[in-house]
Structures are given as structure tokens and as C-alpha cells.
Amino acid sequence: MTAERQGMDKDTMKKNIILEIQNLSVSFQQYGRGFAMTDLDVIRDLNVTVHEGEIVAAVGSSGSGKSLLAHGILGILPYNASLGGRILYEGEELTQKRKEELRGNEIVLVPQSVAFLDPLMKIGPQIRKGKKDPGSRKKLDEIFEGYHLKQEVQDLYPFELSGGMNRRVLVSTAMMGNPRLVIADEPTPGLHMNMVRRVMSHFRELADQGAGVLLITHDLEQALETADRVVVFYAGTTVEDADVKDFGAEETLRHPYSQALWRALPQNGFQFITGTQPYVKDMPKGCPFAPRCERCREDCKGEIPYREIRGGKVRCLHTE
Amino acid sequence: MKSHFMFVGKQLIRMILLLICVSIAAFFLVSVSPVDPLQANVGQAALGSMSQEQIAKLNAYWGVGEPAMSRFLAWASDFFRGDMGISLLYRRPVAEVIAVKFVNSIWLLAAAWMISGIMGFLLGVLAGMKRGTWIDRAVKGYSLMIASTPAFWLALVLLMVFAVWLQILPVGLSVPIGMEAEGVTLADRIRHAILPALTLSITGVSNIALHTREKMIDIMESDYVLFARARGESSWSIFKNHGFRNVVLPAITLQFASISEIFGGSVLVEQIFSYPGLGQAAVTAGIGSDVPLLLGVTVISAAIVFGGNLTANLLYGVVDPRIRRGGAKK
Ligand SMILES: Nc1ncnc2c1ncn2[C@@H]1O[C@H](COP(=O)(O)OP(=O)(O)OP(=O)(O)O)[C@@H](O)[C@H]1O
Ligand SMILES: [Mg+2]
DSSP states (O other): OHHHHHHHHHHHHHSOEEEEEEEEEEEEEEEOSTTOEEEEEEEEEEEEEEETTOEEEEEOOTTSSHHHHHHHHHTOOOTTEEEEEEEEETTEEOOHHHHHHHBTTTEEEEOSSGGGSOTTSOHHHHHTTTOOOHHHHHHHHHHHHHTTOOGGGGGSOGGGSOHHHHHHHHHHHHHTSOOSEEEEESOOTTOOHHHHHHHHHHHHHHHHTTOEEEEEESOHHHHHHHOSEEEEEETTEEEEEEEGGGGGSTTTOOSHHHHHHHHTSGGGTOOOOSSOOOOGGGOOSSOTTGGGOTTOOGGGGSOOOOEEETTEEEOOSSOO | OHHHHHHHHHHHHHHHHHHHHHHHHHHHHHHTOOOOHHHHHTOHHHHHTSOHHHHHHHHHHHTTTSOHHHHHHHHHHHHHTTOOOBOTTTOSBHHHHHHHHHHHHHHHHHHHHHHHHHHHHHHHHHHHHTTTSHHHHHHHHHHHHHHTSOHHHHHHHHIIIIIIISOOSOSSSSSOTTOOGGGOOHHHHHHHHHHHHHHHHHHHHHHHHHHHHHHHHHHHTSHHHHHHHHTTOOHHHHIIIIIHHHHHHHHHHHHHHHHHHHHHHHHHHHHHTTOOSHHHHHHHHHHTTOHHHHHHHHHHHHHHHHHHHHHHHHHHHHHOHHHHHHHHHO
């Protein structure tokens, strides 16, 4: 499997880019004291690229902006949020209008939680979006078969299902369309290992048919097992874009935070760094990781470019 | 299923307790009223020309001087035997009087209840789905304006416009003046009910519309509607698949709870339009110290209002799968 994937990695270099996110930012307008409006910049300088046939994992801890990225791509951010930077889909600007045309069929979302299911709609009709044609029914029956969901489940309501079953239902919604881009926001917590593998192999199948998959997770191990490339998020910024095989050793990684994540892996001794991700309101100037970084110097408080090193990308001044 | 019976049983017991409390309260309110029943109903002049004996008889008839407690117990024991007593003013059995008034009122109330429910629901849903647009602002503006307008004032305005200026609708009563009961047509009855029903509907709509709008906004901001959007569902599809389903539950509660408001409003509106319904009977009985009639009307009204809430709770169990199936599973 590894050899096969590495073969593919070389191929993706030449393959078309499906999704290209350039310096994305998301900010929320909030009422501060009195009637003064303040902007809360929760995401800045986010860069992600997904090629045809590729699974890209977006890895970051809680609150690093992963779900907002997913919602931004699909155009479902809250009304008080504004989006900056550029999102290109198949080489063209992904405007709100285009998002609305493409979502649900070409671009699909596997949402993060079961709260995204309507509590009062039966599972079957809900996945079929109320459609009753034989084609939709047949397709859903096949998907259910694949995920070991009994056909009777279609007649149940979300509250009658276990957490794991509801997860599989969420994944099934994505398989109903003909996705060219799958955005899966933490699709597997609560699932058994076997089911996780099955879901991941379905993503791989979709990728092999030419789709791009953006797998959002806080679980680096899972990302390394399934993805081709890993993009590391920290406090609303992408700090590194690396090939999965770069995670084989600490030295092949580029950013101090990615290296810290690497050291925290079980096989590398569970060494966690101290401190926490800064909250939006007290974000330091320049590099957000600076307060926890051993390599931090005076110039880290300035502008940090996203630069290419050794075939990957990094937002750090002090790495070669 | 067993728990369902338990639920209904509990509700019925609650209803009986409530009715007992309501009747006690109504009774004592009347008994502490400063209105002297003889002066109010017989008149100062007539009283003056009567002999002591006659006055004593009348006092006994209206129950003056008898302790409130014993009067109440007498009334209650009759009531539980199915006898609501004799109306002092109408000199006919209370049950009969109420039946006549009830038939007059029920069409008025039912029409106002349906119209305000349906219109309020539609306006609220529309405003909530199109939040921030001119439709939303119009619905909100209308509702807030009506909510802050006294019902009697609205009734008077409608009366002025339709009955006095345009003269297309009658000023009051439920049938044309001086007409034999046999000669009254359904059309006559409807024409007389339009203005009171309209008043009640217009005021009823605003409350239901505002509440439905709030619910609809919550639903539109929910994660499941967000996901439906992410799946490319159109506004109509979102309403059909998710909005309606989820808003109809609170709407049921709201609709049945509004019975009490419509009932309360009818007391005032029937008074203004001299419409001889339950509401007017309540006012007449209260002012005229007709204790049996007042208690009869109070108990019946409370029973209807409470019955409405009970129906809402039962319907909820039928409509909401989490209750319907949740109980069955455990
Ligand atoms: N509506 C909002 N208004 C203000 N801030 C928000 C809003 N939604 C999210 N945020 C902030 O944006 C940041 C990123 O949130 P996001 O949900 O994308 O995190 P995440 O990486 O998906 O985390 P998790 O792993 O817990 O799902 C958080 O700090 C959060 O507090
Ligand atoms: Mg998230």
C-alpha cells in the first residue's frame, strides 16, 4: 500500500489542481462595548491546495479554524462573518454564486457533528433530500449495504441511532452526489477501527476516480495513515504543508510546531510541549507560535512569508 | 402506551383541581364585590316602593346575608350532581343560558382562532425565512403595532369604518334587530359575526406571527439547515424538508395556548359589539351579581382553555417522533 501511494504522489505533481486556497481569512464582526463594532480575525493566511486524486489532511488542534475553512469553502459561514483572500476551484474563482451551484453535488461536505441532521426527518428521506425517484433509492440502498447499515435504518429518526450509525449516515450523504471535491470535517470519531478503515478506503476510491479529498482532523496519526499530504494549522494559520513521508523523521519536517506534533506521536514518545494555542483576542504579532517556540527570535514578530523549502511549504523564518 | 394513559390521567386530575380553584376564586371575588344585587337588578326606585316583606324575599332570592361559605358549598354540591343552578337574571337554568350563549360565541371564536392561527403561522414563517428583508420588516412592524394597540380601540375603529361610514356591516348584535328567530338566515348571522371576528383575528395574528417568526429564525440558524444548504437544497426544499417539520411543533402549542387569549379578548369585543355570547354573559353576570351564571361561565371557559392545552400536549405526542417513538423504545 505504501509503495502504491508513493507512486501516486509523484503522479499528483502533474495532476490538475482542484482546490486552491490563497491567504484565506475569516473575521467576525462583533459588538464590543456600546455600539462599537470590532473585527475578530479568527483565520488569517490560510493556504491549502488539493489536487485531483489526492487526499489532503488538514491537521490542527481544537479552535485552529478547521471547521471555518470547511464552511467557508461551502459558503455557509454565519451572516456576521466575512471572507477574505481567494478560493479557486478548477482554476476559477469560487464565488458565492458558484458555491451555491456546486455544493451538494460536485462539492460535498461531511459535517463535524450529528447535530447537522434534522432531528425530525427520517434518515432515508433525509439523505435523499426528500427525493423519491428509483435512482436515488437504489443508490442509497447500495451505500447502506457498503456501510453495514440495515435498510430499516432508513425509516428511523436520528435519535434512534447510535453515535456510530449517525456518523455513517453523515458520510453516506456525501456519497449520494458525484463529488469532485469532498470536504470531510472530522468524519470518524466514535467509529470502530474497521469502519474508520472502510470510510477512509471510500475516500481513497473517490480520489482514485479523480476527486480531491480534504480530510479535516485533529488526529495526526489518522492523517498519516490515509492522506497523501498534510497541512498543519495553528491558531487560524497554516504553518506547514508537507508530504506524508516527511513525517517519517523530525528532521524532514520544517515548522517547529509540526515537529512538536511529531514528538507527541505515540511511537515517538508522547512528548508534549507546554503552553496552549493563543486565543484570537491576544494573538501575538507575527508568528502565532512564537511564545512557545525555542527557535523564536526578534524578527519572528514581523511579517512571516509562506515559503517553499525541500518540496514543502513553511511559515517560519528559522528553518532550512 | 401505559405511560400515555398515566399522562392523560395526571392532566385530567390537574384540570379538576384547577377548575375547583378557579370556581372558588370566582365565587369569593363575587362575594366581596361592593355591588348590591338588589340595587343593581331591581333598581333604587322600585326598592323604595316595596314592602319590607317583599325586600326580604328578594334578599333571600339573591342570597344576600347568607354566609359565602355555605352558598358556595350548596352551589358546589349541586354542580357535582350535574345541576348548574338557575340563573338569577335570566330565570332559566344556567346550563340552558350557557348553551345558547355558547352557540353564539363558538362560531365567532372558532373563526377568529382559525384565521389568526393560519395567518399568524404563514406570516411568521415567511418573515423568519426571509429575515431582514422588507417582508420581514413589514410583518414585524404590523405585529408590533397591533400588539401595542388596545383591542377595544381597534374594535371601535372597525365599527366606525365598516358600520358607520361605509354602512356595509351591522353595528352590533348577532341577529338583525326585531326579527323573529325563524326569519334569521345564516347569512345574517355571518354578517353580524364579521366585525367581532375580524377584531379578534387581527389582534390574535400578531402574537402568533411574532412567536412563529422567532422559532423560524432559530430553525434557519440551526446546524441542520446549514447542512441542508451545504447540500445544495433550495429555500423551498429547506422549508419543505426541515422548516415546516420543525416549526409545526411549537406552532401547535402556540395555537392551542392562544385559545385563552381569544377567549379573553372575546369578553371585551362582545361587549363593544353587543354580541350576545359567553363573554357578554360573563360581564352581565358579574355586574348583576348573578353568581350561578358567572360561576357556570367561568368553569366552562376554564374547561375549554384547559382542554385546549391538554389537546396540544396530546397532539405533541402524536406529532413529535421523539415522544411517540421514544416512549415505545424504552
Ligand atoms: N460564530 C463565531 N463567532 C466568533 N468566533 C467564532 C465563531 N465560530 C467560530 N469562532 C472561532 O473561530 C475559531 C475556529 O473555530 P473552528 O470551529 O473552525 O475550530 P476547529 O478547528 O474546527 O475546532 P474543533 O477541532 O474543535 O472542531 C475558534 O477559536 C472559535 O472560537
Ligand atoms: Mg471543527
